[in-house]
Amino acid sequence: xxxxxxxxxxxxxxxxxxxxxxxxxxxxxxxxxxxxxxxxxxxxxxxxxxxxxxxxxxxxxxxxxxxxxxxxxxxxxxxxxxxxxxxxxxxxxxxxxxxxxxxxxxxxxxxxxxxxxxxxxxxxxxxxxxxxxxxxxxxxxxxxxxxxxxxxxxxxxxxxxxxxxxxxxxxxxxxxxxxxxxxxxxxxxxxxxxxxxxxxxxxxxxxxxxxxxxxxxxxxxxxxxxxxxxxxxxxxxxxxxxxxxxxxxxxxxxxxxxxxxxxxxxxxxxxxxxxxxxxxxxxxxxxxxxxxxxxxxxxxxxxxxxxxxxxxxxxxxxxxxxxxxxxxxxxxxxxxxxxxxxxxxxxxxxxxxxxxxxxxxxxxxxxxxxxxxxxxxxxxxxxxxxxxxxxxxxxxxxxxxxxxxxxxxxxxxxxxxxxxxxxxxxxxxxxxxxxxxxxxxxxxxxxxxxxxxxxxxxxxxxxxxxxxxxxxxxxxxxxxxxxxxxxxxxxxx
Amino acid sequence: xxxxxxxxxxxxxxxxxxxxxxxxxxxxxxxxxxxxxxxxxxxxxxxxxxxxxxxxxxxxxxxxxxxxxxxxxxxxxxxxxxxxxxxxxxxxxxxxxxxxxxxxxxxxxxxxxxxxx
Numbered sequence: 001x002x003x004x005x006x007x008x009x010x011x012x013x014x015x016x017x018x019x020x021x022x023x024x025x026x027x028x029x030x031x032x033x034x035x036x037x038x039x040x041x042x043x044x045x046x047x048x049x050x051x052x053x054x055x056x057x058x059x060x061x062x063x064x065x066x067x068x069x070x071x072x073x074x075x076x077x078x079x080x081x082x083x084x085x086x087x088x089x090x091x092x093x094x095x096x097x098x099x100x101x102x103x104x105x106x107x108x109x110x111x112x113x114x115x116x117x118x119x120x121x122x123x124x125x126x127x128x129x130x131x132x133x134x135x136x137x138x139x140x141x142x143x144x145x146x147x148x149x150x151x152x153x154x155x156x157x158x159x160x161x162x163x164x165x166x167x168x169x170x171x172x173x174x175x176x177x178x179x180x181x182x183x184x185x186x187x188x189x190x191x192x193x194x195x196x197x198x199x200x201x202x203x204x205x206x207x208x209x210x211x212x213x214x215x216x217x218x219x220x221x222x223x224x225x226x227x228x229x230x231x232x233x234x235x236x237x238x239x240x241x242x243x244x245x246x247x248x249x250x251x252x253x254x255x256x257x258x259x260x261x262x263x264x265x266x267x268x269x270x271x272x273x274x275x276x277x278x279x280x281x282x283x284x285x286x287x288x289x290x291x292x293x294x295x296x297x298x299x300x301x302x303x304x305x306x307x308x309x310x311x312x313x314x315x316x317x318x319x320x321x322x323x324x325x326x327x328x329x330x331x332x333x334x335x336x337x338x339x340x341x342x343x344x345x346x347x348x349x350x351x352x353x354x355x356x357x358x359x360x361x362x363x364x365x366x367x368x369x370x371x372x373x374x375x376x377x378x379x380x381x382x383x384x385x386x387x388x389x390x391x392x393x394x395x396x397x398x399x400x401x402x403x404x405x406x407x408x409x410x411x412x413x414x415x416x417x418x419x420x421x422x423x424x425x426x427x428x429x430x431x432x433x434x435x436x437x438x439x440x441x442x443x444x445x446x447x448x449x450x451x452x453x454x455x456x457x458x459x460x461x462x463x464x465x466x467x468x469x470x471x472x473x474x475x476x477x478x479x480x481x482x483x484x485x486x487x488x489x490x491x492x493x
Numbered sequence: 494x495x496x497x498x499x500x501x502x503x504x505x506x507x508x509x510x511x512x513x514x515x516x517x518x519x520x521x522x523x524x525x526x527x528x529x530x531x532x533x534x535x536x537x538x539x540x541x542x543x544x545x546x547x548x549x550x551x552x553x554x555x556x557x558x559x560x561x562x563x564x565x566x567x568x569x570x571x572x573x574x575x576x577x578x579x580x581x582x583x584x585x586x587x588x589x590x591x592x593x594x595x596x597x598x599x600x601x602x603x604x605x606x607x608x609x610x
Contacts, residue, residue: 137571152585160596161609163596166589170582170589174531174535177578181575182541185568188545
């Protein structure tokens with residue numbers, strides 16, 4: 001019995017245990033909360049890397065919780081798809097945790113810091129749990145753990161608007177989760193099983209029944225609400241804008257990405273690709289919705305004055321890209337989606353971290369007030385520019401690779417209309433980021449007083465993300481190879 | 494037709510309750526009333542889970558000797574978890590409402606939105 005055998009469960013147990021330890025240990029010293037969180041997220045990241053390596057060497061890992069044999073017991077499964085997502089998400093979480101210390105000290109009242117980190121780690125537990133579980137009811141439980149922690153974290157924002165943003169998110173998030181719960185109930189009613197692999201075996205015989213189609217409808221609506229697909233996005237901009245900066249970054253970079261992963265799991269693993277393409281052609285609907293999301297997200301981002309709100313609307317557009325790749329359902333487009341999950345997490349994480357650093361130093365959130373910051377905070381703004389270029393999809397940045405694969409996937413699916421959609425949206429992205437960059441570098445410095453750059457503790461994680469944006473643009477083969485395996489596993493060919 | 498409706502009456506009740514809750518969550522302006530709606534909405538789903546567990550002529554799974562058939566206990570267990578989730582959600586929501594009341598002095602959504610402008 002070696003410890004590595006238990007890695008699939010340890011990756012969630014560690015944050016969970018640290019959530020219990022933080023309120024006890026940080027009584028002695030406030031900073032312990034941050035130490036413990038950083039250590040736990042770092043170890044989770046290392047475990048994720050080791051899991052992905054094991055998957056590469058030995059193939060799919062199946063972990064039986066409490067040694068109960070599936071489908072009776074709860075099974076944790078790690079394959080190329082969730083191994084990859086696990087590495088991406090735990091890496092981003094680790095960097096954001098590293099960054100969090102100063103920002104949290106500034107934005108959260110001193111006596112609340114230890115509770116903040118406790119809830120933070122519960123949030124992380126929920127996200128990582130959603131990724132590794134192979135049991136559909138367990139998935140629901142983790143969705144609720146991360147959502148509940150998420151509501152509390154958003155409500156920790158400084159202004160009172162954060163409270164109402166969190167409340168609205170709670171109402172919509174509960175509707176979404178309850179729909180997913182109903183979907184699970186319908187599947188269980190027909191098949192008598194909750195194990196995802198087992199469901200995959202048993203469902204095809206029942207594809208024609210109304211019950212299974214109803215279940216699928218509940219899943220689609222619930223998950224679309226969770227990932228804020230265009231018409232169901234209203235909770236997102238306020239939640240991202242008013243949350244504490246660290247939480248804005250964490251939500252934008254990880255929470256919706258994990259939602260997208262769950263969507264891929266349900267669409268391609270629990271149901272088979274034939275179901276969404278042929279039995280009920282819901283893929284067509286998702287293609288249309290995502291096209292609208294891509295354009296509308298970018299258009300709405302154009303008109304925003306608050307930079308965080310602009311980034312939030314931009315996220316809605318980017319979610320459109322990812323769903324587009326899923327709905328086109330061929331190997332190239334799914335690769336594009338999965339690479340975009342990584343890229344968007346890096347870019348949006350980086351952008352939100354820079355915005356957080358500016359808030360930490362100056363309290364500015366308005367785009368017009370960014371004038372002259374290029375001279376005052378040169379390093380932060382350089383990171384911002386790199387991430388913004390990658391968002392636009394300039395060649396040699398990561399954003400280009402995923403858009404390239406999405407466009408190839410669209411052509412292969414015969415949906416050439418989607419190529420101009422991607423191009424127009426890239427153009428719009430360039431316009432709304434240009435407004436910020438123009439203010440930063442090319443307008444007189446109106447920011448008076450002495451402002452120096454963000455502290456090193458904040459700059460290092462930000463630059464790590466910005467560097468990755470370039471690194472994965474030049475050395476694209478690493479994510480391309482892994483996602484290639486994952487896409488092959490999902491739809492074959 | 495009537496027999497069809499009557500035979501599945503608990504499902505009809507679940508759908509009716511769910512729609513009542515759903516309506517309250519969307520249409521009510523008072524934040525507490527929304528939470529009441531949310532509780533009805535979730536309870537309806539619990540009722541659905543309990544209904545699918547019923548086996549015709551089944552008893553509780555603890556009476557081993559007498560029972561010929563017994564009801565499926567798994568949905569009951571699942572729904573215990575979902576009840577815990579529901580209680581926690583309600584707790585978080587009520588805590589939020591208290592903070593909202595302290596910050597705004599009201600729990601009517603339209604007034605709060607006006608104050609946010």
